[in-house]
Amino acid sequence: EIFRNMLPSVRRTAGTGLVAASLVGAIPAAQAQSSDALIDKLVEKGLLTVDEANSLRDEADKDFAKAHSVKTGLPDWVSSLRFNGDLRGRYEGFFSSNPSFVDRNRARYRLRFGSTAVIQDDFEVGFRHFPALGQVGIRKAINGPFTFAPDGNPLVGPVRGLKNYWVACAVMAGFSQGGGIGLMLSRWMAEGDPGQDILSMDVSRYGTFATPKYTSIKVPENYSRRFRLAYPNEELEAARPVRRSPLYDRLLARGAVMGANFGLEHALWFAPEGVEKRETPTYRRSEAFPIVREECRAVRSRVGVYETSNYGKYEVTGAGARAWLDRIFACRIPRPGRLALAPMLNEAGRLVGDLSIACLAEDRFFIVGSGFAEEFHLRWFWQMQPPENVFVRSASSTLCGLSIAGPLSRELLQPLTRTDLSNDAFKLFDVRETSIGYAPVILTRAGFTGELGYEVWTTPDFFVALHEEICNAGGRLGLVHFGGRALSSLRLEKNYGSFNRDFRPDYTPGQTGLDRYVAFNKGDFVGRAAALAEQQHGAKRRFVVMEVDALDADVVGYESIMKDGKAVGYVTSGAYGHCIDRSLAAGFVPAEYANEGEVFTLDILGHVAKAVVRLKPLYDPEGLRLRG
Numbered sequence: 001e002i003f004r005n006m007l008p009s010v011r012r013t014a015g016t017g018l019v020a021a022s023l024v025g026a027i028p029a030a031q032a033q034s035s036d037a038l039i040d041k042l043v044e045k046g047l048l049t050v051d052e053a054n055s056l057r058d059e060a061d062k063d064f065a066k067a068h069s070v071k072t073g074l075p076d077w078v079s080s081l082r083f084n085g086d087l088r089g090r091y092e093g094f095f096s097s098n099p100s101f102v103d104r105n106r107a108r109y110r111l112r113f114g115s116t117a118v119i120q121d122d123f124e125v126g127f128r129h130f131p132a133l134g135q136v137g138i139r140k141a142i143n144g145p146f147t148f149a150p151d152g153n154p155l156v157g158p159v160r161g162l163k164n165y166w167v168a169c170a171v172m173a174g175f176s177q178g179g180g181i182g183l184m185l186s187r188w189m190a191e192g193d194p195g196q197d198i199l200s201m202d203v204s205r206y207g208t209f210a211t212p213k214y215t216s217i218k219v220p221e222n223y224s225r226r227f228r229l230a231y232p233n234e235e236l237e238a239a240r241p242v243r244r245s246p247l248y249d250r251l252l253a254r255g256a257v258m259g260a261n262f263g264l265e266h267a268l269w270f271a272p273e274g275v276e277k278r279e280t281p282t283y284r285r286s287e288a289f290p291i292v293r294e295e296c297r298a299v300r301s302r303v304g305v306y307e308t309s310n311y312g313k314y315e316v317t318g319a320g321a322r323a324w325l326d327r328i329f330a331c332r333i334p335r336p337g338r339l340a341l342a343p344m345l346n347e348a349g350r351l352v353g354d355l356s357i358a359c360l361a362e363d364r365f366f367i368v369g370s371g372f373a374e375e376f377h378l379r380w381f382w383q384m385q386p387p388e389n390v391f392v393r394s395a396s397s398t399l400c401g402l403s404i405a406g407p408l409s410r411e412l413l414q415p416l417t418r419t420d421l422s423n424d425a426f427k428l429f430d431v432r433e434t435s436i437g438y439a440p441v442i443l444t445r446a447g448f449t450g451e452l453g454y455e456v457w458t459t460p461d462f463f464v465a466l467h468e469e470i471c472n473a474g475g476r477l478g479l480v481h482f483g484g485r486a487l488s489s490l491r492l493e494k495n496y497g498s499f500n501r502d503f504r505p506d507y508t509p510g511q512t513g514l515d516r517y518v519a520f521n522k523g524d525f526v527g528r529a530a531a532l533a534e535q536q537h538g539a540k541r542r543f544v545v546m547e548v549d550a551l552d553a554d555v556v557g558y559e560s561i562m563k564d565g566k567a568v569g570y571v572t573s574g575a576y577g578h579c580i581d582r583s584l585a586a587g588f589v590p591a592e593y594a595n596e597g598e599v600f601t602l603d604i605l606g607h608v609a610k611a612v613v614r615l616k617p618l619y620d621p622e623g624l625r626l627r628g
Helices: 002-009 029-044 050-067 116-129 131-135 174-191 212-224 248-253 289-301 321-328 371-383 409-416 460-477 484-493 528-537
Strands: 010-012 019-021 080-086 089-095 155-158 166-169 256-261 264-270 304-307 312-317 339-345 351-361 364-369 391-394 400-405 431-436 439-444 453-458 541-548 560-563 566-577 582-590 599-604 607-613
Touching (some): 116 131, 166 174, 248 256, 264 289, 264 304, 264 484, 289 304, 289 484, 304 460, 304 484, 321 364, 339 528, 351 431, 364 371, 371 391, 400 409, 400 460, 409 460, 431 460, 453 460, 541 599
Antiparallel strands (some): 080 089, 155 166, 312 364, 351 364, 400 453, 431 439, 439 453, 541 582, 541 607, 560 599, 566 582
């Protein structure tokens, strides 16, 4: 019977005696186990030579692969297929749209396949792409657990608080990823640095919010979407909201459309009354585009408020705090009452962080950085071995914050505090412990918009009262709430880079422009030798912001920067500059191309757009409004 089924597909090539096979479903997989025995039998009976038999096996595999060389998964985003095998059989694997979570403490690794009915829909996708598979039946089913982190990436690196304790787990594709992860771990262990940017795999990208419950909900969401198209403006809903500031419900009532950063909900943009609080996932400009534009223009022309509770915050205290910070930061540590922009380097001279340090007293410092990097920076502080007279702790859950920005921000805040906020009395980068209304606060004159602005920090129990005071005082001034989308636009109009988006551990102070804040002559600090060497020889690449001739889509990151038909760099972030009416892209290019007016091209969804370097910000290039 098997021979009869094979016969129509076996052809003897005239004049050669060679046998080829076109096995487009002719050998059922259920019978494939015996097909080798059949070929052996044909050889034994003299119907095939050994060479012909080997050719049959080889050609069968080639023809089968050719016959089924289609792109799988394109019309069927609900399932993702893997396909391989040989003449003895084929296997189909898929990432199910409805995976089940295995609690290893309960299951004790005892897994049963159960009924195939639960995965029938996923099999049907495979059968549509490979019709032959639908006719042959299932010979063997293999069921076992995958290990995943909530975002699907591995968990790699040292663990804070445990000396010489390293992690390399949640490596889903062990054979394909294991070599690279092993290389990075060996470098990290031997040299103190993985040798490249691995933030997306670093175990420190998760904090205490990633509990077993969070993980058990987030992993199936990621698994079911593993090969779906992801969008830059898409926010996934599983395991949310987890961390919420005291303003969460109040901001929702004002139309906030939320995202999550390090598990903490934060506003992306604010839907006006009558506008649906949702955004269509897209690579082009969404329905939020005109709304974000109005938020940006309100900040530039009046005053806006943005919640900064999602920033990373740390308190460093003790008699030895100044000396220790002076060693681990590349900047000059500020005197009491002042704030400094503070690059932090590793021994290789690459960036560990782009933070700010406020000196509240000789033995008390308040540090602010990127919220996503809280655990990353806490681990670095621990690895820098603070002495017994230095105490470091996270303030991310004990301090909440608001940024007040815009030309009317001083007019808004001055009636609420006894602290003199005049330009002479409270200069740029000044810091005070004072009060605003009912709330005791840390008040700094700083911000990320390029406008006159202040950052206000208080404890959670006073946060709602602080927000009420600011909203009441801002009503007559046209105060607007703005979100993260507007902030991205405003900061790129000022050529400001952002840690994680633009500045990452692959880069150096000279490449990012942060060398202007490095105190090369202050004495020894971590990374000083490497930073001095770069200063002497010059950075090989530079961070630039480009004006882009875009159509209806802006860059999102990782687009190639092209020069004379060759890729010379890549985009790190981008946004539309609503107050200058220009599309903007940031990225790194070779130093010889980092010149005013240098022209590149970017491919944005098939549109080849001209990109022109602007070394000075297109908005307020002299920074007068920031100092006003």
